[in-house]
Amino acid sequence: MTIVVYLLLSTLLFLVIAKKTEIRFSAFFLGMMIFPSCIWIIDSPKIEPFHLFLFSIFGMEFLFNYNDFKQNLKSFPFIIPILLVSISFVMTVYTNEGLDLGKYYTMVRNFFDIYGPLIIAYIVGKRLKEDSVLEQIYWPLLILGFLGIIEGLIQENYPFQIICSSFPYYNGFYSLNEPIQASSDIWRSRTLLTTCYPTSFGALLCALIFFYVPQIKEKLSRKKQNLFYAIYFLNLYFCGCRTAMVLVAVAFLYMFIQQQKIFFKVVSVVLIVFGVVILGHYVIDYFSIEGQGSSLQLRQSQLLFSINAILDKPIFGNGVGYMNDFIFEKDSYGNTIMEEGIMGLESILFLKIIDYGLFGLCSFLLLCGWIFFWFFKRRNKFPEAESGYLITATTMGLFYLSGNIGNISALSYALIGLLAAEVKNKEELLENEETDKKEQQGEKP
DSSP states (O other), X not given: OHHHHHHHHXXXXXXHHHSOHHHHXXXXXXXXHHSOTTEESBTTTTBOXXXXXXXXXXXXXXXXXXXXXXXXXXXXXXXXXXXXXXXXXXXXXXXXXXXXXXXXXXXXXXXXXXXXXXXXXXXXXXXXXXXXXXXXXXXHHHHHHHHXXXXXXXXXXXXXXXXXXXXXXXOOSSOTTSOOOOOOSTTSOOOOTTSSSHHHHHHHHHHHHHHHGGGHHHXXXXXXXXXXXXXXXXXXXXXXXXXXXXXXXXXXXXXXXXXXXXXXXXXXXXXXXXXXXXHHXXXXXXXXXXXXXXXXXXXXXXXXXXXXXXXXXXXXOSOTTHIIIIISOBOTTSOBOOOTTTSSOOOHHHHHHHHHHHHHXXXXXXXXXXXXXXXXXXXTTOHHHHHHHHHHHHHHHHHXXXXXXXXXXXXXXXXXXXXXXXXXXXXXXXXXXHHHHHHHHHHOO
8 A cells, every 4th residue: 555655645746746737736735635744754854745745836836937936926915924924933043042053944944834835825826727726626525525434434544544654754643553543532423534633634624615615606516516515514523623613603604694684684693692692601511521622621721831831931932843842742652741731732822822922923813814804805706705714714713722733724824825816816807907998998089
C-alpha cells in the first residue's frame, strides 16, 4: 500500500506542477486534504506533503505567471490585516530572541504554513473560474465522504492508518500499530477520516458544506445536490464534533430566516430569544459534564492558564512555537506531556495569546473580522460571498471554541482565498460593464 500512497502523492504533485490553473488548484486542495499534517518526509528541515503542495503551487505561479502573480497580489483584499499579523510575528521574535536568524527562519515558515494557502488561493483564483473547481473536486470529495461514512459505521479508520504508515515520520494522537478508533466513548461516534482529530474533521466539514450549499442550486444538478447533502451530513453526524454540529445548525437557521419576510424574521428572533432563555441552562449543563468531551470547567481552566502564561510578556507573547516547545513538551518516547488540569489548550485564541501576546491576538481577530465583513457586505450580490462569510463564521468559530488541531485551517483559508478571488473578479467585471455603459452614453449626441 505504500507504493499506492506515494503514487497518489506523485500524481497530485504532477497535476499541481504540470496542468492548467483549475486542475492545479484542485490537486493542491485535495493533496492538503488527503495527507494529514502529522506526517512528514524529511525531519530537518521538516517537510510535510503539505509543504510540497504549497511550495509547488507558489513556485509555479511565481515562475511562470509572474506578472499575474504580482498584479493579483496587489489586489489582495486582506493585505492590511495580513501585514499586521506579519508584524506581530516579527515583533514576537524580536522581543524574545533579538536577532537570532534561526528564529526568524522558523517565524517565516510558521507564517507561510498558516497564511500561505489564503494568499496563493487568491492569486491562483484570480486566473480561474470557481465553478470549474466545484465540479472537479466534487467526485473526489464524495469518495472521501463515502470512506468517512464507512469509518463511522465500522468505527475503524483504515485510510488514515495506511497513509500515515507509509511515511517515515509520524506524530499523531493514535497508534499506527493497532486499528485506529477515534471513538473512545460509547455515548457518541467519532471519526477523523484523513485529518488529525475529529474536531479537525468537523472544521473541514463546516468549510466544505458551506463552500457548496449557497451555490449548489445554481451550479449542480438535483441528483448531485442530494448526494452531497446525504454524504456530508452523515459525516457531520459520525464525526461527533458537537461544536461543528451546533455551528452548522445555527448557520442554516440564519440562512432560513434571511429568506423570510420581515414579520417572520421578527417572530423567529423572539422565539430564539425565548428558546435561549428557557433551554440555555440545559445546554450549559450538557456541556459541563466531565468525561463527555471538553467541559466548560476545563475551558475555564485553560483560559486562566493562558492568562497566567503571558503575565510576564503580555504585549508580544512568549515567542513563536513557545506553547509546543515548552508548555507541551515531549517525553523520551515522543509523547506529548499534558499539563495537569488543562489537558491541552482547546482554542486557537489561547495559542495566539501565549505565543504572540495581545498584539498578535488582536491582529488575528482583526484578520478574521476583516474577512467576515468583506464577504458579508457582498452577500446579496454574489453567492460566493455568502459561502465566504459562512465558512469564515463557522470554521473560525470552531477554532475559537475547540482549537485548530493539525493544520486544518489551511483548507479553510484556501477556500476563503478562492472565493475572495471569484467575488473580486465579478466585482471588476461589473465595474468594467458600468464604465463601458457610461462611455457609450457619453458618445451619444
